[in-house]
Amino acid sequence: MTSLFSKFEGTASALGALVEAGGRNPFAVVIEKPISSTVGLIEGRETLLFGTNNYLGLSQSERAIKAAQDAVSKYGVGTTGSRIANGTQSLHRQLEQRIASYFGRRDAMVFSTGYQANLGMISTLVGKDDYLILDADSHASIYDGSRLSPAQVIRFRHNDADDLHKRLKRLDGTPGAKLIVVEGIYSMTGNVAPIAEMAAVKRETGAYLLVDEAHSFGVMGKKGLGVAEEAGVEADVDFVVGTFSKSLGTVGGYCVSDHPELEMVRLNCRPYMFTASLPPEVIAATMAALEDLADHPELRTQLKENAARLHAGFHRIGLNASRQVSPVIAVTLETLEQAIPMWNRLLDLGVYVNLSLPPATPDHRPLLRCSVMATHTAAQIDQAIEIFRQAGLEAGALKETVA
Amino acid sequence: MSETVESVSALIIQKLLANPKVPRDIDGNCKIMEDLAFDSLAVMNFVMEVEDTLDVSVPLDKLADIRTINDLAKCIVDLKNKG
Numbered sequence A: 001m002t003s004l005f006s007k008f009e010g011t012a013s014a015l016g017a018l019v020e021a022g023g024r025n026p027f028a029v030v031i032e033k034p035i036s037s038t039v040g041l042i043e044g045r046e047t048l049l050f051g052t053n054n055y056l057g058l059s060q061s062e063r064a065i066k067a068a069q070d071a072v073s074k075y076g077v078g079t080t081g082s083r084i085a086n087g088t089q090s091l092h093r094q095l096e097q098r099i100a101s102y103f104g105r106r107d108a109m110v111f112s113t114g115y116q117a118n119l120g121m122i123s124t125l126v127g128k129d130d131y132l133i134l135d136a137d138s139h140a141s142i143y144d145g146s147r148l149s150p151a152q153v154i155r156f157r158h159n160d161a162d163d164l165h166k167r168l169k170r171l172d173g174t175p176g177a178k179l180i181v182v183e184g185i186y187s188m189t190g191n192v193a194p195i196a197e198m199a200a201v202k203r204e205t206g207a208y209l210l211v212d213e214a215h216s217f218g219v220m221g222k223k224g225l226g227v228a229e230e231a232g233v234e235a236d237v238d239f240v241v242g243t244f245s246k247s248l249g250t251v252g253g254y255c256v257s258d259h260p261e262l263e264m265v266r267l268n269c270r271p272y273m274f275t276a277s278l279p280p281e282v283i284a285a286t287m288a289a290l291e292d293l294a295d296h297p298e299l300r301t302q303l304k305e306n307a308a309r310l311h312a313g314f315h316r317i318g319l320n321a322s323r324q325v326s327p328v329i330a331v332t333l334e335t336l337e338q339a340i341p342m343w344n345r346l347l348d349l350g351v352y353v354n355l356s357l358p359p360a361t362p363d364h365r366p367l368l369r370c371s372v373m374a375t376h377t378a379a380q381i382d383q384a385i386e387i388f389r390q391a392g393l394e395a396g397a398l399k400e401t402v403a
Numbered sequence B: 001m002s003e004t005v006e007s008v009s010a011l012i013i014q015k016l017l018a019n020p021k022v023p024r025d026i027d028g029n030c031k032i033m034e035d036l037a038f039d040s041l042a043v044m045n046f047v048m049e050v051e052d053t054l055d056v057s058v059p060l061d062k063l064a065d066i067r068t069i070n071d072l073a074k075c076i077v078d079l080k081n082k083g
Helices: A006-022 A061-077 A090-103 A114-127 A140-148 A161-170 A195-203 A228-232 A280-294 A298-316 A335-346 A378-394 B005-017 B034-035 B040-054 B070-081
Strands: A039-042 A045-049 A107-110 A131-135 A154-158 A178-183 A206-210 A237-244 A254-256 A326-331 A354-356 A367-371
Touching: A006 A335, A045 A378, A061 A280, A090 A107, A090 A228, A090 A254, A090 A280, A107 A378, A114 A140, A114 A178, A114 A206, A114 A237, A114 A254, A131 A140, A131 A161, A154 A161, A161 A178, A161 A195, A161 A254, A178 A195, A195 A228, A298 A326, A298 A378, A335 A367, A335 A378, B005 B040, B005 B070, B034 B040, B040 B070
Parallel strands: A131 A154, A131 A178, A178 A206, A206 A237
Antiparallel strands: A039 A045, A107 A254, A237 A254, A326 A367, A354 A367
16 A cells, blocks of 8 residues: 655655765754843854844843733733634734834734744635746745645746746736735845836736735835835735744734725635634734834944945855845755755754755745844854855855965 | 747747757657646746746646646647737
């Protein structure tokens, strides 16, 4: 009889080879305890965190911690219900109003995770005769949303507005609405969307535009609203989807929009309706983190400086790092034989980053994905660059002549 | 449009053979993922190239039903006739 588990044999042997080559399972790293936003205890050692997406360091915000403690005392630890049944408390509506108002939008829907926000919005907005037009390098939550939707799904070449235009033109005359989905900053590579060009295509073709600002919210734009604010094209964005689990340091997802029909999406959106709502302490902490974000624009300035420092340092020592400066900086390596020992050596020497392997990477090459924080000190960044140099030399990813 | 399943299939094979990793003895009945060892991302990227040559878009949901090179060719011809 066929084993239920035979489909995992490929994964099991790939994982076996990974562990054999490097000594560790890169997908089972345990952060025993955060010491601060930038340092965690891993394998008993204090380790610099350069792979946590905690861009502003707000997971350790004193204001958010205090708000969560107060909310737990007042409301208890959970809602035990879904948003459309018993899972909406006044806090949930308050957070929706605050996030909508921070974006200057009519309304917001809050989801239990960022993944569910994409899954829910994308699967619900488009119907059977509609078209979803996705960037080829979209996050898994976007692809999964497209699979849950009955719409026809078309991919366009990554960050290529001309290609998007061409594919929309091919659909001229077909019935059905068209929804373009792009991300602000792409999570694996740190590539920033050319959002002004995308918005121009949207205007010309009459499509709708959804922008996932998961990695760009709190990071780009004067108020930290993301790439659309930075490029001055917010008015062209019909739906902004985002997450609380990056720059705001908590967990949960959202969609903001000026379309009044968002209220009807609530009653048609399965990943919103059929899951438990966020617990009160998370809502309270998120609202406090949003205040931190509004009150401390200097965090974004510092984040930009820190990202530029790490980016310049990587290029100086000869690493093949992202072209654009953003808080996600990916170092591309040619082979797994370089990437696995280098990632392990980095951790031995006290730097944690994410090891990203094909096919989860865009061009079949492994990535050492780093995320920078506003709270990193210049000394921590310089130390990380030096450790990258040492690990890169030992793994054969860097040549000795490059100093 | 003058494309037939045979002509599109021949074009797909010609494009595949431009990739040195693809076995030399492929024909229209080859299964794209199993016989050519393409993962899902490689299939999507390859289909994008074919789309541009033939000026057609193959929706991703249609890809789920496509196993062989001829399946892909038939799907493209159907889409072109519909358009």
